[in-house]
Amino acid sequence: MANPILSYAFQPTMVFITTTINMKLVIQNPVGGSVVNFAGGPKGDEIQITFPMGTGNTDLVTNLNFQATSPSGFSCAKSNTGNYFSIKANVTTKLQPGQTLEFNFTSVPINSSLDLTTPTATITILEYIGVNTGNATVGVTKQTNTELAIISWADPSTIALSQITTLYWQSIGGTKVVVSPFPGGDKTFPVTGAPPSPGKCLINIPSTTAPQYTYTVKVFTSDQKFAKDDTTITQNPPLITAFTSDKSGAIKVDASLVLEWFFLWGTTSAIYSNTGAQWNGPASPLTVSPGTELLQNFKGNYGNMPSDIFYQLSVNGFSAMADAKVQIKLLPVNLIYFKFTQKTGDTLSGMKWLFDPSTWKGYELNTGGTNLNILTLYQPGGKTETYYLGSGDTVHPQVQYFDFVSQGNGAYLLSWVTANLDSLVLTPDTYNVPAADIVNGSKVVNITSSTIYTLTAKGVNGDTIKSSINVTV
Numbered sequence: 001m002a003n004p005i006l007s008y009a010f011q012p013t014m015v016f017i018t019t020t021i022n023m024k025l026v027i028q029n030p031v032g033g034s035v036v037n038f039a040g041g042p043k044g045d046e047i048q049i050t051f052p053m054g055t056g057n058t059d060l061v062t063n064l065n066f067q068a069t070s071p072s073g074f075s076c077a078k079s080n081t082g083n084y085f086s087i088k089a090n091v092t093t094k095l096q097p098g099q100t101l102e103f104n105f106t107s108v109p110i111n112s113s114l115d116l117t118t119p120t121a122t123i124t125i126l127e128y129i130g131v132n133t134g135n136a137t138v139g140v141t142k143q144t145n146t147e148l149a150i151i152s153w154a155d156p157s158t159i160a161l162s163q164i165t166t167l168y169w170q171s172i173g174g175t176k177v178v179v180s181p182f183p184g185g186d187k188t189f190p191v192t193g194a195p196p197s198p199g200k201c202l203i204n205i206p207s208t209t210a211p212q213y214t215y216t217v218k219v220f221t222s223d224q225k226f227a228k229d230d231t232t233i234t235q236n237p238p239l240i241t242a243f244t245s246d247k248s249g250a251i252k253v254d255a256s257l258v259l260e261w262f263f264l265w266g267t268t269s270a271i272y273s274n275t276g277a278q279w280n281g282p283a284s285p286l287t288v289s290p291g292t293e294l295l296q297n298f299k300g301n302y303g304n305m306p307s308d309i310f311y312q313l314s315v316n317g318f319s320a321m322a323d324a325k326v327q328i329k330l331l332p333v334n335l336i337y338f339k340f341t342q343k344t345g346d347t348l349s350g351m352k353w354l355f356d357p358s359t360w361k362g363y364e365l366n367t368g369g370t371n372l373n374i375l376t377l378y379q380p381g382g383k384t385e386t387y388y389l390g391s392g393d394t395v396h397p398q399v400q401y402f403d404f405v406s407q408g409n410g411a412y413l414l415s416w417v418t419a420n421l422d423s424l425v426l427t428p429d430t431y432n433v434p435a436a437d438i439v440n441g442s443k444v445v446n447i448t449s450s451t452i453y454t455l456t457a458k459g460v461n462g463d464t465i466k467s468s469i470n471v472t473v
Contacts, residue, residue, distance in 0.1 A: 004127045004134030005029075005036060006047075006095075012153050015060075016145040016172055016196045018112040024155070025049065025103040027087075029095040031241050031264070038129060040073075040091035047087040048079070048126040055111055060121035060140055062109045069104045076103045084126075096262030098241035114142050145195060148173035150219040152229045154203065159235050160265040161318035167203045167215055167231060170196035174219035174226070181216075182206075191219065205235050211318070238266040238317035243324035245311075250329040253291030253380060254357035259311060259326060260285045266315035266322070273311045290330060294380060295361050302362045307332075307381030330380040333360045337467040338375050338387045340417075343401050348417065351389060368392060387465065397421055397459030399467035404453075407444065412471050415442040418457055425456045449473055 011024045027047070029036050039045040052059045068076040068085060073093055079086045087103065095101070120139040127134035143149060150171040159165050171177060172195050180186040183206045191197045205213040211234060218228040243261040251257070261284050263269065272278040275290050276297025290309045298305045307330045315322045334356040340348035351373055355363070362378040372392030377385040388396040401417035417440050418424060424433040426443060428451070433441055445453070454468040 001135045002132055004125070004136040005033070005129050005132055006127060006134075008125050008136050008138050010123065010138050010140060011155055012151055012168070012170065013139075014141045014143055014151045015110050016149070016151075016170065017110055017114050017142050018145050019110050019170075019196045020107050021110060021170065021196060021198070023105045023108050025105065027101040027103070029097055029099050031098045031239065033097045035097065035242065035244075036095040036129065038089050038093045038095055040089035040093060042088075044089060044092065045129045047128070048082075048084045049076075049087065050084040050124040050126075051108075052121050052123065053083060055113055057113045057115035057118060058121055059111055059113065060123065060142070062111045066105055066107045066109065069106070071101050071103070074101060074103075094260075096242045096260070098239070098264045099262055110142070114144055116144075119143070145172050148219065148221060148225060148227045150174070150177070150217055150227050150229050151196075152215075152217040152231045154215075154231050154233045157231070157233050158265070159205070159233060160238070161208065161235055161267050162204060163235070163265075163267075164202050164204050165233060166200050167217070168198065168200045169217050169219075169229070170198050171219040171227075172196060173221065175222050176220050178218045178220065179203075179215055180218075203233065205233060208318075211235060235318045236265040237319045238315040238322040239264045240313060240315055240322045240324045243313050243326060245326045245328065247328065250331050251290075252357055253294075253330050253333055254289075254359050255291070256287050256289045257311075257326075257328060258285050258287050259313075261313055261324070263313075263315045263322065265317050267317045269313065269315045271311055271313050273309065274306050275309055290328065291357075291360070291380070294330075302378035303382055303384060305362065305378065305380050305382065307379070309380075332379050332381075332383070333357065333362070333377060335375075335377060335385070335387060335466070337399070337402065337469070338373075338389050338465075339399055339467060340370070340389070340401050341403070343403070343415075343417065348401055353387075391419070394420060395459075395461055397457045397461070397463050397465045399455050399457050399465065402455055402467045402469055404469060404471050410446050410448055410473075412445050412447065413442055414445060414453060414469075414471070416440070416455060416467075418455075420459050420461070421457050422460045423458045427454050427456065445471070447471065447473060 007028045009026045051061045053061050070076045076087045119142045123138045125136040152169040174191050177189045214232040218226045220226045240263045246258040270280045275293035277293040294305045309328050311326045313324045336354040338353040341350035341352045364376040366374040372390040375387040398419040404412045404414050424438045450472045452470050458464045
């Protein structure tokens with residue numbers, strides 16, 4: 001049987017015999033692990049928890065007639081087919097590295113048997129996640145209930161800077177519990193309830209520089225005899241265990257990204273980007289749109305837009321800041337056409353342009369009717385492209401008009417008007433337009449399905465432009 005994917009721990013790790021207590025199971029996707037997709041539904045993934053049941057020294061509980069509460073989206077209940085508790089998810093759930101699930105077992109009946117030479121009872125865990133079947137064990141140490149004693153633990157025991165956590169204790173044989181040291185003095189709590197007389201209080205690390213702090217918990221009898229236990233808590237620097245995007249490589253400027261992340265021990269967080277966008281205290285997942293953000297934040301300064309985009313997650317906390325980046329590249333915007341749409345005799349009118357993506361607004365247009373129109377396209381990455389349309393320009397290549405009409409039976413007449421060209425090529429089915437037809441020409445094509453036709457025009461100045469139409473059947 002393989003090692004488990006997840007890690008498992010129970011609280012408390014020590015128990016008094018012949019008592020009824022609450023126990024917490026903490027399941028964690030290890031910090032250094034990968035994302036775990038826990039399959040949901042009746043036939044999904046499963047974790048089986050087996051408490052050793054009986055009256056023997058190595059048994060822990062007398063019966064399994066206790067209940068469990070589960071985090072949202074999960075269930076934990078006694079199996080109908082075996083002596084174990086079954087943990088399942090309602091729907092497939094993503095567990096990021098470092099993420100935990102907590103299950104609380106209430107009124108757990110601890111048995112009365114104890115052999116001090118072998119005081120540990122072992123809880124067995126079977127893990128069925130995807131194709132992996134893993135096995136884990138967690139030991140719980142039993143302790144006599146006839147002597148003055150106390151056990152304590154913190155939940156959580158590792159915290160962020162200035163975070164408040166809870167100190168828990170259980171005791172036998174005393175009348176009061178004293179917890180120390182607090183900056184304002186020791187705190188005293190009466191022992192109440194049936195053994196193991198549980199109690200709790202809030203604690204923290206009263207320092208912004210000390211990584212650890214130890215609390216001493218003492219239980220006293222009326223004649224001032226006492227037993228004690230120490231619990232140490234740790235404040236860790238922030239740790240980002242995951243920061244990912246649903247896309248990589250290069251994307252179009254109208255595409256969006258879904259960012260997901262998980263971190264431990266952070267106090268505040270923010271995401272900022274060289275698109276000019278920033279989010280303070282964002283919740284995962286977050287959808288971002290780099291192209292849209294550029295247009296919003298570089299308005300009036302389009303020439304300085306980056307094409308290599310990053311999103312940086314920064315998490316503040318104890319001792320240091322944690323950072324992680326997701327990077328993406330924006331593809332160039334393509335000009336589909338810059339032309340006149342109407343041709344009456346030799347007169348052209350109805351200027352129009354189209355980009356791919358069509359929603360791109362990073363451009364400027366200077367209009368002069370049919371005489372001269374100048375379209376300036378600002379690309380991510382700072383590149384500027386300038387296109388000309390109209391008789392007022394005699395230098396730059398132009399495809400002034402490009403359209404089609406159906407002639408029936410799958411035949412379509414393509415026609416064009418150009419200016420300032422040295423050569424013209426129609427694709428697909430490469431057709432080198434004869435010199436006599438470059439300025440004003442046409443060609444019949446026969447198609448059975450809609451086809452995009454492109455004119456590639458090389459100007460007398462050496463520049464090249466393209467103009468495309470979708471001939472729809």
